[in-house]
Amino acid sequence: MEARIYDAMQLLLPTPLFNHAFWSIVLTGVAVMLSRRGGGTPLVVFAASALVFALGFGVIGISCEFRYLYVLPVAATLLLLALVTGSRAAATGGTMHRADGISP
Numbered sequence: 001m002e003a004r005i006y007d008a009m010q011l012l013l014p015t016p017l018f019n020h021a022f023w024s025i026v027l028t029g030v031a032v033m034l035s036r037r038g039g040g041t042p043l044v045v046f047a048a049s050a051l052v053f054a055l056g057f058g059v060i061g062i063s064c065e066f067r068y069l070y071v072l073p074v075a076a077t078l079l080l081l082a083l084v085t086g087s088r089a090a091a092t093g094g095t096m097h098r099a100d101g102i103s104p
Contacts, residue, residue: 023072030079050075
């Protein structure tokens with residue numbers, strides 16, 4: 001079983017999946033699109049803080065392992081989800097209201 005997992009991981013290593021520069025570019029692009037759409041300020045601030053963390057880690061980082069900058073793909077995925085769903089409440093940190101007018 002371990003050999004199959006290792007073989008699968010070896011196939012994924014040359015792809016952008018484990019590349020921090022790729023995730024930084026995706027995160028920046030999605031943050032720009034979200035900010036132009038309007039109302040995504042909290043998520044754009046989150047993206048900026050993730051990028052600043054990554055840049056700071058580049059200066060003082062002890063290793064180049066993927067796990068240390070895992071915040072980049074997580075933040076990029078979160079922003080992509082907010083952009084694709086178009087959820088204004090998720091992007092602005094607002095609350096959702098039920099159709100019958102009763103607050104959750």
